[in-house]
Amino acid sequence: MMTRAADPITGIGHMLSHAFIQHALVGGTAIALVSGLVGYFVVLRGQVFAADALSHVAFTGAVAALAAGLDLRFGLITATVVVGLALGLLAGRAPAAADDAVTGVVFAWVLGLGVFFLAYFTSHSSTADGAAGTRVLFGSIFGIGPSAARLAVLIAAVVLLALAAIARPLLFASIDPQVAQARGVPVRWLGPAFLALVGLTAAEASQAVGALLLFALLAAPPAAAQRLTDRPWHGLALAAVLSVLALWLGVAASYAWSTLPPSFTIMSVATAQYALAASWTALLGRRSRAG
Amino acid sequence: MTGGLSWNLILDVRELLSFHFMLNALRAGTIVAVVSGVIGYFMVLRRETFAGHTLSVIGFPGAAAAFWLGVNAAVGYFGVCVAAALVIAGLPGTGRATGRGSGSAAIGTVQGFALACGFLFISLTQSFSGELNGLLFGVIIGVTDDQVLVLLCSGLICLLVLAVIARPLLFVSVDAEVARARGLRPRLLAAVFLVLLGVSVAATSQITGSLLVFALLVAPAAAAARLTARPGLGMLLSVGIALLITWLGEGIAFFSPYPIGFWVTTVAFAIFLLAAGYRAAADRLGRRGTVGTPA
Numbered sequence: 001m002m003t004r005a006a007d008p009i010t011g012i013g014h015m016l017s018h019a020f021i022q023h024a025l026v027g028g029t030a031i032a033l034v035s036g037l038v039g040y041f042v043v044l045r046g047q048v049f050a051a052d053a054l055s056h057v058a059f060t061g062a063v064a065a066l067a068a069g070l071d072l073r074f075g076l077i078t079a080t081v082v083v084g085l086a087l088g089l090l091a092g093r094a095p096a097a098a099d100d101a102v103t104g105v106v107f108a109w110v111l112g113l114g115v116f117f118l119a120y121f122t123s124h125s126s127t128a129d130g131a132a133g134t135r136v137l138f139g140s141i142f143g144i145g146p147s148a149a150r151l152a153v154l155i156a157a158v159v160l161l162a163l164a165a166i167a168r169p170l171l172f173a174s175i176d177p178q179v180a181q182a183r184g185v186p187v188r189w190l191g192p193a194f195l196a197l198v199g200l201t202a203a204e205a206s207q208a209v210g211a212l213l214l215f216a217l218l219a220a221p222p223a224a225a226q227r228l229t230d231r232p233w234h235g236l237a238l239a240a241v242l243s244v245l246a247l248w249l250g251v252a253a254s255y256a257w258s259t260l261p262p263s264f265t266i267m268s269v270a271t272a273q274y275a276l277a278a279s280w281t282a283l284l285g286r287r288s289r290a291g
Numbered sequence: 292m293t294g295g296l297s298w299n300l301i302l303d304v305r306e307l308l309s310f311h312f313m314l315n316a317l318r319a320g321t322i323v324a325v326v327s328g329v330i331g332y333f334m335v336l337r338r339e340t341f342a343g344h345t346l347s348v349i350g351f352p353g354a355a356a357a358f359w360l361g362v363n364a365a366v367g368y369f370g371v372c373v374a375a376a377l378v379i380a381g382l383p384g385t386g387r388a389t390g391r392g393s394g395s396a397a398i399g400t401v402q403g404f405a406l407a408c409g410f411l412f413i414s415l416t417q418s419f420s421g422e423l424n425g426l427l428f429g430v431i432i433g434v435t436d437d438q439v440l441v442l443l444c445s446g447l448i449c450l451l452v453l454a455v456i457a458r459p460l461l462f463v464s465v466d467a468e469v470a471r472a473r474g475l476r477p478r479l480l481a482a483v484f485l486v487l488l489g490v491s492v493a494a495t496s497q498i499t500g501s502l503l504v505f506a507l508l509v510a511p512a513a514a515a516a517r518l519t520a521r522p523g524l525g526m527l528l529s530v531g532i533a534l535l536i537t538w539l540g541e542g543i544a545f546f547s548p549y550p551i552g553f554w555v556t557t558v559a560f561a562i563f564l565l566a567a568g569y570r571a572a573a574d575r576l577g578r579r580g581t582v583g584t585p586a
Contacts, residue, residue, distance in 0.1 A: 048395040101513040104340050105563050108505040112556025115428045115503075119549045134423055138410045209407075216403020223396035261414045267407035274400050 015255050024141045024262070027149035028247045030156035031208045032217075036225075036243025037163060038201040039218035040236050041194065043226055045174045049103075050087050050195060051215040054202040056107050057083045059211035060114035062136045067121040072136070073151070076203040084199030088192030139210030141251065141262045152204060159200050162193075170194060171232055208247065209263045220270035221246055224277035246270040307545050315434040316498075319442050320537035323491075323498050324507060326446040328530035329453060330491040331512040333484060336522075337464045340509055341398075342379055342485065346492040347508075348402045349375045351501035352409035354426050359412040364426070365441050368493035376489030380482035409501075428552035429500035431544050442494055449490050452483065460484055461522055498537070503552045507533055510559035514566035532562055 015021050042051050057079050065075020118133045135143065144152070163170075173180040173187045181187045198218075205214040221242035225235045250266030307313050334343050353371025354364045413423045425433075453460075463470040463477045471477055495504045511532035515525045540555035547554070 043396050046395070048399045052399065101335050101340055101509050101516075104344065104505040104509040105513055105560060108503050108510070109556045109560035111428075111502050112506065112553045112560075115424075115550050115556075116553035118424075119553070123548055137423075137427070138407075210410075212406045213403050213410075216400050216407075219396040219399040220403070223400065226396075259415060261410060264407045264411040264414075267404055271400055271404040274397070278397070 011256070012252070015252065019146075020142050020144075021251065021255060023144045023146055023149040024251055025248070027144045027152035028141055028208055028251060029244055030149075030153040031204045032243040032247035033240050034156045034159045034201050035205045035214075035218050036221050036240035037236060038159065038198055039222040039243065040225060040239040041163075041170060041174060042198060042218055043222045044171075044232075045194075047195070047198070048215065048219050050084075051198060051202065051218045053087065053103070053107065054080050054084060054199055055206070055211050055213075055215045056110045056114075058202050058206045058214065059136055060110050060117065062206070062211065063114050063117040063121060063133065066132060066136075067117040067124070073148075073203065073207070076206060077155075077200065080199035080202045081196050082199070084195040084197075084202075085192050088195035135210070136206070137210050137212050138261070139206060139208055139213065139263045141208045141247075141266075142254075144207065148207070152207065155200060155204055159197055159204070162197055166190060166193060167236075175232075209266055213263055213267055216267060217243070217246075217270060220267075220274045224273040227274075227277040227281045242273050243270075246273060303546070304542075307542060312432045312434065313541075313545060315436065315439055316431050316541055317538070318439045319434045320498055320541050321534065322439070322442045322446045323494050324511075324533035324537040325530055326449050326491045327495045327507045328511050328533035329450065329526055330487055331508040331533070332515060332522075332526045332529040333453075333460060333464065334488060335509060335512040335516060336461075337484070339485075339488065340505075343488060343492060343508055344505070345379065345398065345402060346372050346375055346489050347496060347501050347504040349405045350493055350496050351426060352405050352412060354496070354501070355409040355412035355416075358422060358426070359416045363438075365438055365493075365497060368496050369445065369490065372489040372493035372496075373486055374489075376485040377482070380485045424550075425500065427500045427502045428550060429498055429503060429555070431541060431551040434497075438497070442497070445490055445494055449487050449494075453487055456480060456483055498551075499555055500552055503556055506556040506559040507536060510563045511536060514563045517566040517570040536562065 016025075039051075042048060058076055061075040061079020062072045063075075064079070065072050068075075121132065169180070169185045170190055172183075173185050173190050177187055201218065202214055205217050208214075209217050222235075222239040224242055225239035229235045229238060246266055246269040249269045250262055253265040253269070254260050254262035308317075331343075334340060350368050350372045353367035355367070357364050357367025357370075409426070410423075413426070416422065424430075459470070459475050460480050462473075463475055463480050467477050492504055492508065495507050499507055511529045512525075514532050515529035518528055519525050536555060536559045539558045540551060543554045543558075544551040
């Protein structure tokens with residue numbers, strides 16, 4: 001499989017001739033596009049913490065579906081969308097109630113439940129493979145089949161349409177909620193609707209990089225984009241580009257060095273993007289202050 | 292796991308103690324519970340749970356790397372957690388970040404990258420998923436005599452240092468301005484405490500795994516804070532609850548087919564809910580008569 005070519009062009013040609021790479025790139029591009037766009041709003045609204053919560057829920061939901069003998073994605077999507085909606089509805093009612101110790105205890109228990117379902121699944125199902133838990137936690141983009149890639153594109157299209165419909169009011173409400181409300185923007189239901197979208201995106205992203213890493217994929221490229229530009233529409237586009245770039249480079253790197261798992265390489269590129277953007281702006285800031 | 296549960300509790304406990312690995316697990320669990328009960332109490336008081344979370348996530352790649360290199364996992368946990376604690380102490384004002392501010396994207400990215408590195412080290416090690424689950428969610432078997440000894444030494448050092456700085460630390464945690472005016476050094480105290488937190492996170496991770504550290508580090512302290520407002524009593528309660536969680540969790544895990552991580556978190560969550568319910572009931576009663584103690 002891993003015949004390394006002398007020059008990169010033939011190497012890329014080799015890479016693209018594999019069906020599993022094609023599926024990974026098609027499904028992955030859709031996933032990355034959505035996570036970049038939705039992630040931009042997540043970072044803008046300061047809801048990285050909610051994305052973190054959804055990643056815990058994604059793990060437990062997926063393993064619970066496995067334990068019940070259902071399709072993994074069914075559990076993923078149901079759990080993340082329902083919890084996303086619930087978080088959005090609760091946030092309006094009790095803003096200060098969630099103190100960090102309480103969230104810590106609840107998160108630990110949600111993961112503990114996931115461990116329970118995982119153990120139940122591996123001990124009760126005859127077809128169970130021991131790597132199922134690993135796959136849910138850390139993803140396996142090379143394991144995406146043709147139908148999974150199609151579904152990923154379909155869900156991405158739905159999320160993109162919904163996001164396009166609410167993007168303008170959402171941006172307004174994120175930047176200045178009071179003025180937006182005064183202007184008649186329905187701030188109250190925008191929050192839950194957006195978090196439901198984040199839930200769908202989390203379910204998508206967890207197929208690419210796994211439940212544990214998805215919130216970093218939602219946060220890193222958009223945070224890098226936000227460092228580079230203050231203009232929201234530019235930032236949004238840049239976040240999508242960076243996210244897709246991270247996925248492509250990650251897949252290619254994992255193909256080139258087969259010992260590196262794709263989740264690791266994708267995360268590495270995303271982290272590098274953020275680190276570069278942060279040091280770039282730090283450098284610029286210092287220079288402009290000096291000059 | 293092995294024998295079934297009979298209705299004779301004494302017999303059950305005797306059977307449980309007849310296994311050397313179980314004895315070691317209980318010894319290790321007891322040490323960890325005492326340390327994390329005390330340190331966790333200060334952590335919740337100082338609102339540094341997010342730092343604790345970060346340390347536990349960063350410990351995972353450390354342990355995975357140690358595993359990959361064939362070194363004892365404890366070396367990886369302790370080395371990386373203490374180093375990370377020093378780094379966090381050196382950064383300005385990060386310990387108290389709640390994960391909701393603008394810096395949360397950066398912290399989230401670092402955590403994600405740490406987890407990805409851990410995954411890399413595990414997949415470089417050929418013998419995959421069993422160890423991964425152990426590192427993330429804890430194992431009950433395989434605690435060696437040496438490990439118990441290491442835990443005991445680190446725990447004792449931790450508690451000794453804490454005993455020395457406990458009073459000033461409490462003062463600083465409750466009122467930093469006045470403490471500074473009295474000639475205490477809040478920054479130094481905070482740094483020392485973060486290192487202690489790193490040590491206790493590393494120790495706790497070896498029982499509960501990296502992802503479930505909060506079950507022993509936060510839940511007992513959070514429950515104790517809801518039962519009493521007095522620091523000394525609260526610390527004692529926190530240790531007691533942590534011990535209860537570990538012993539019950541390990542005991543049930545021994546007799547059931549499900550892993551220790553699930554039982555420890557479930558017991559912790561149940562006790563926390565009970566304490567929160569007690570607080571709510573006491574507040575409601577107290578509002579009629581005298582003023583209740585502040586939570």
